[in-house]
Amino acid sequence: xxxxxxxxxxxxxxxxxxxxxxxxxxxxxxxxxxxxxxxxxxxxxxxxxxxxxxxxxxxxxxxxxxxxxxxxxxxxxxxxxxxxxxxxxxxxxxxxxxxxxxxxxxxxxxxxxxxxxxxxxxxxxxx
Numbered sequence: 345x346x347x348x349x350x351x352x353x354x355x356x357x358x359x360x361x362x363x364x365x366x367x368x369x370x371x372x373x374x375x376x377x378x379x380x381x382x383x384x385x386x387x388x389x390x391x392x393x394x395x396x397x398x399x400x401x402x403x404x405x406x407x408x409x410x411x412x413x414x415x416x417x418x419x420x421x422x423x424x425x426x427x428x429x430x431x432x433x434x435x436x437x438x439x440x441x442x443x444x445x446x447x448x449x450x451x452x453x454x455x456x457x458x459x460x461x462x463x464x465x466x467x468x469x470x471x
Contacts, residue, residue, distance in 0.1 A: 347386055349378055355397045366393070402447050405454045409442065412457055416465045432461075 356363045364376040419425040430441040438449050
């Protein structure tokens with residue numbers, strides 16, 4: 345089976361872990377080498393490391409707002425879309441950019457964007 349070492353390296357880098365330390369701890373000091381792991385060992389290590397690779401809270405909601413904005417053809421690049429969303433959010437109740445909203449605020453703003461802004465855009469197309 346082909347192994348995807350880059351995935352493990354990315355998880356380690358994101359969490360400021362040394363992959364050799366992770367492998368050594370997993371094998372209880374037997375080895376620091378990923379290549380020395382058997383396929384079942386490697387699979388188990390990756391399963392355990394998956395918990396360190398979870399997206400930050402609210403990530404799905406932010407992606408949803410970006411996707412809706414893309415559907416409305418508000419921009420081509422993600423950076424451009426984020427700027428448009430931030431400009432809209434700064435005029436709303438919480439007056440914060442997307443990345444500064446807490447989970448509750450984010451949920452409310454996604455709901456407004458989804459139930460008011462997007463339908464208004466669609467109605468505007470039908471005129």
